[in-house]
Amino acid sequence: MSRLRIGQVDYLNCLPVYHALEEGLLSLDAELVKGAPTCLNKLFLQGDLDVTPISSIEYARNMDYCLILPGLSISAKGRVSNTLFFSKLPVTELEGRNVSLAETSAASVVLLKVLFDHYYHVDVQFETLSPELDHMMAWSDGALLTGDDAMLAYQRVKEEHLPYHVTDLGEVWQEFTGEKMVYALWVVRSSDSNDRSDKIAKISNILLESKIMGLNRMPAIIAQARKQTGLPLPVIEDYFATISYDFDESCRRALLVYYDYAYKSGLIDERAKLHVWGESVE
Numbered sequence: 093m094s095r096l097r098i099g100q101v102d103y104l105n106c107l108p109v110y111h112a113l114e115e116g117l118l119s120l121d122a123e124l125v126k127g128a129p130t131c132l133n134k135l136f137l138q139g140d141l142d143v144t145p146i147s148s149i150e151y152a153r154n155m156d157y158c159l160i161l162p163g164l165s166i167s168a169k170g171r172v173s174n175t176l177f178f179s180k181l182p183v184t185e186l187e188g189r190n191v192s193l194a195e196t197s198a199a200s201v202v203l204l205k206v207l208f209d210h211y212y213h214v215d216v217q218f219e220t221l222s223p224e225l226d227h228m229m230a231w232s233d234g235a236l237l238t239g240d241d242a243m244l245a246y247q248r249v250k251e252e253h254l255p256y257h258v259t260d261l262g263e264v265w266q267e268f269t270g271e272k273m274v275y276a277l278w279v280v281r282s283s284d285s286n287d288r289s290d291k292i293a294k295i296s297n298i299l300l301e302s303k304i305m306g307l308n309r310m311p312a313i314i315a316q317a318r319k320q321t322g323l324p325l326p327v328i329e330d331y332f333a334t335i336s337y338d339f340d341e342s343c344r345r346a347l348l349v350y351y352d353y354a355y356k357s358g359l360i361d362e363r364a365k366l367h368v369w370g371e372s373v374e
């Protein structure tokens with residue numbers, strides 16, 4: 093059997109889950125493939141990754157192809173500091189304007205569209221661009237950035253006093269629905285659940301173990317995150333305090349609320365169900 097290929101989002105948010113594997117504290121016979129969320133989504137859906145974090149909306153769009161691994165997600169309750177909408181005007185004054193979306197994101201793109209439709213009731217035109225604030229703002233009046241790109245752009249806005257309104261979409265989503273936001277889930281191919289079930293069980297356990305080890309080694313991870321991004325220590329500490337890697341009942345409920353709004357906005361074809369590895373499917 094060929095070596096497993098495991099996706100890893102190339103942002104700070106994945107460091108706690110992969111740190112122990114990358115540092116060789118846990119051994120796993122697999123190749124780690126790093127990329128932006130939309131890159132990993134594509135690789136997984138074309139069969140080039142065996143396990144990966146997938147944007148939560150892409151799970152809904154491909155739920156017959158995917159099984160969710162238990163105990164893992166990238167989520168946050170409220171403010172998340174890396175899903176940010178930058179705008180030249182307050183969001184409610186953007187009617188008829190152009191808004192650019194980072195090509196690296198899928199879950200947050202749908203989150204923004206849902207909020208425009210159902211919370212702000214503002215109509216805008218969307219365009220997808222590479223995740224660079226200046227380029228996006230040259231073209232439009234608002235820009236959605238996620239991950240490290242959002243954190244670095246926000247740092248610039250503060251340091252250079254750029255005249256942008258900054259809206260944290262996780263915070264607005266919580267104001268609107270009272271729910272957490274689940275940005276990513278770890279998935280395997282459902283077709284692998286029979287013939288490769290031993291491998292999947294092993295990888296699922298190792299990822300959970302790696303997550304626990306990572307969360308117990310946060311000072312080392314914070315130091316690595318500083319080196320990787322150059323962001324100030326308080327920013328990084330605050331970021332890791334807001335992000336969560338659990339997949340509990342409140343995550344499941346939050347996902348279904350998110351999928352419901354995505355469906356109402358015509359962004360998914362049906363309301364998704366959650367098929368989790370090891371749980372029976374009704």
Ligand SMILES: C=C(O[C@@H]1C=C(C(=O)O)C=C[C@H]1O)C(=O)O
Nearest residue numbers: 129147197198199200238239275
């Ligand atoms: C909260 C975040 O989660 C990310 C956002 C994703 C998306 O928008 O599709 C996917 C995976 C996560 O890395 C973030 O990095 O902004």
